Amino acid sequence: MTQEARFVTVDHAWSGAWSRRSVVRLTDEIELLGPPHTAHDGIPHLPGTLLSPFTDSHVHLGLIDPLLLGPGGIARVDDLGWDPDTASLWPEHGRLDPRWPEVRVAGGLLCPPGGYPSRSAWAPDTASVVVANPAAARRAVERMHDLGAALVKITLNSDVGPVFDDTTLRAIVDAAAEHVMTTTAHVQGVGQARRALAAGVDRFAHTPFSELLDDELIERLAARTSWISTLDIHGHGRGGAVHDVAVANLARFRTAGGHVLYGTDLGNGDLPVGVNERELRDLQRAGLGLDELLHALVAGVPLGGVGEGGRGTAHATWIPTPPPDDPAEAPAWLATAVVTTPDTLLEKTT
């Protein structure tokens, strides 16, 4: 349905950079236009901050209630592993139901025979897609692609079982590239980060936490991979040492110019559904300031409008207060975010 455009102004906006009072065009999308001029006198004003939609780049929708994500400030998710046939329904569900987030899925978790998570309690048996050799690797990636997956989840966890040999690992990465799919690996165990890099994996599903990586390896990882943070999964009674290793690795990865994505492994343990203030505090400990936190949260998705070719987004982030002067308050401020659509933003003006 075509919507006639409505306009509002907001006090602050962020779409890759900050702007002060801005005009927002609302159709079936939200589009940031720029500073108001006299023609905009009298249009409704919202005191608060409009931002690009926030993404959690590592969730398991099968373990949470997706309807809680929007009120919690998360507009988009990457699901990193579940029963492939069930997960294949989620992207369309996200398109049709405005209460759902936008969803990309990996489908199953590609693992070697007996490898993680085939014996783990959290995942249904059908979530583990066993890949025994390079030919099976190509078939498994094709199957996920045909089910509508945008991502390929690989497990490389030598702490709890066997891991892929280099040839099979490489075959998965090559097959994913042929289908323009992003490879995301669960990398755990000493030496596995180096192997993932050598194989050409795009993303790490977790900040490496098994060992303090050396500077030369960090430099190469920063040039070639993105890391999904998931620092808070180590924060609850699992001992501080692993957490400290992860924060130290991420701090050096960031300093080396590495691309950091906000992600929580939502569904894994007792984590808040929505923007996780503790995850953001941990990212601050690794050195990220407010703008870097925002870049990690939006995962490259702009709000549209200024400098973005004029295209808007179906969702945006709304925070009813101005950005804090004190950087230490940024995590708590960001955790008050809610997802807004054009309709729910208009409702706030009445």
Ligand SMILES: [Zn+2]
């Ligand atoms: Zn996970």
